[in-house]
Amino acid sequence: MITNKKIWLIGAGSGIGRELALKLASAGNSVVISGRGIDSLNGVVAEHQSREPQTPNGKLVPYVCDVTNDEQTAAAAIEVSAMIGALDMLVFCAGRCEYVDNAELSTDLFRRVYxxxxxxxxxxxxxxxxxxxxxxxxxxxxxxxxxxxxxxxGLPRAEAYGSSKAAAIYFLEALRLDLARFKVDVTVVNPGFVETPMTASNDFPMPFLMQVDEAAECIIRGVAKRKRKVNFPLRLTLTLKLASMFPALWFGVIGPRLARREG
Ligand SMILES: NC(=O)c1ccc[n+]([C@@H]2O[C@H](COP(=O)([O-])OP(=O)(O)OC[C@H]3O[C@@H](n4cnc5c(N)ncnc54)[C@H](OP(=O)(O)O)[C@@H]3O)[C@@H](O)[C@H]2O)c1
Structure with a gap:
């Protein structure tokens, strides 16, 4: 259970972030929710108020921030703390997914995702x-x-998205080591397929697809325990780990069958 915390949640206008925002606010946390679109953030606040009419206002505070803008993000952190007080937690849930087709690499696509x-x-x-x-x-x-x-x-078509997430994992793991002496904890969350706007246009099989409510529950449980890593669902985690442990089988037999042949 996470309660009475001051949280900045980025990427809260839709999908996993939206569900996390609603659950964290219902549990009595003060959450500033960010993303680029004020309408979607206001929609999350309205949903919270309709689900929890008894809860005093102010638990969810919308604040527009585009994390690709360095100055805006730095200024936002100061504003956010001014609004709710010194932060107990940052949850970075913003994300962008673009797939690569026919191994045609575009630096622009990689830049957008990264x-x-x-x-x-x-x-x-x-x-x-x-x-x-x-x-x-x-x-x-x-x-x-x-x-x-x-x-x-390695997964087919995920050259940009998958490698950006590998970079994010390494960044967070290294940071965990360097922040230990400052008594700041770091948790990496690795979801499998979750039904959200991001996956709505996927036209390939998504094994062990989860609902967003269940995904948010998994994240909150793991974050509350201050786990180093929160991987879910277990069956997809094990499948992918097995694939990485048997590279000849994955890259020689199974993986190529999953790769799309177009054009
Ligand atoms: N769904 C899955 O199957 C799945 C699986 C593994 C990992 N994930 C990761 O889980 C996270 C949440 O994904 P989701 O599935 O919930 O997708 P989503 O519904 O598309 O949510 C992504 C959020 O990121 C925000 N965002 C995008 N660009 C931003 C920017 N420049 N600045 C600030 N906010 C930005 C979007 O809001 P605005 O457009 O309003 O800015 C949106 O609310 C992502 O990091 C994603 O990569 C998802």
Missing amino acids: DVNVFGMVNAVAAVLPAMKSSHNTERPQVVGVASLSAVV
């Missing part, structure tokens, strides 16, 4: 760290970054 999934995450974490490192809050502050199980082993 700008959110990697540089956006670095921007947001960098913006909150100075205050977290010198935090006087009773519990250790926590940085939570949402990456993906797609980074466990």
Whole structure:
């Protein structure tokens, strides 16, 4: 259970972030929710108020922030703390997915994906760290970054998305080591397939697809335990880990069958 925390949740206008925002607010946390679109953020606040009419207003505060904008993100972190107080937790859930077709590589596509999934995450974490490192809050502050199980082993068409998530995982793991002496915890969240706007247009099989409610529950349970890694669902985690342990089978037999042949 996560309660009475001051949280900045980025990527909260839809999908997993939206569900996390609603659950965290219902559990009594003060959550500033960010994304690029004010309409979707306001929609999350309205949904919270309709689900929890008894809860005092102010638990969910919308704040527009585009994490690809370095200055805007740095300024946002200061504003967010001014609004709710010294942060206990950053949850970086913003993400962008674009697939590569026919192995036709576009640097622009990679930049769009990396700008959110990697540089956006670095921007947001960098913006909150100075205050977290010198935090006087009773519990250790926590940085939570949402990456993906797609980074466990090479997947077809995921050259940009999967590699950006692998970078995010490495970034968070290294940071965990360097932040230990500052008493700041870091948790990496690796979801499998979750039914959200991001996966709505996927036209390939999504094994062990989860509903967003269940995914948000898994994340909250793992984050509350301050786990180093929160991987789910278990069956997809094991499948992908097995694939990475038997590369001859994955890259020689199974993987090529999954790769799409077009054009
Ligand atoms: N769904 C899955 O199967 C799955 C699996 C593994 C990992 N993930 C990861 O889980 C996270 C949430 O994904 P989701 O499935 O819930 O997708 P989603 O519904 O598309 O949510 C992504 C959120 O990121 C925000 N965002 C995008 N660019 C941004 C930017 N430049 N600045 C600030 N916010 C930005 C979007 O809001 P705005 O457009 O309003 O900015 C949106 O609310 C992502 O990191 C995703 O990669 C998802």
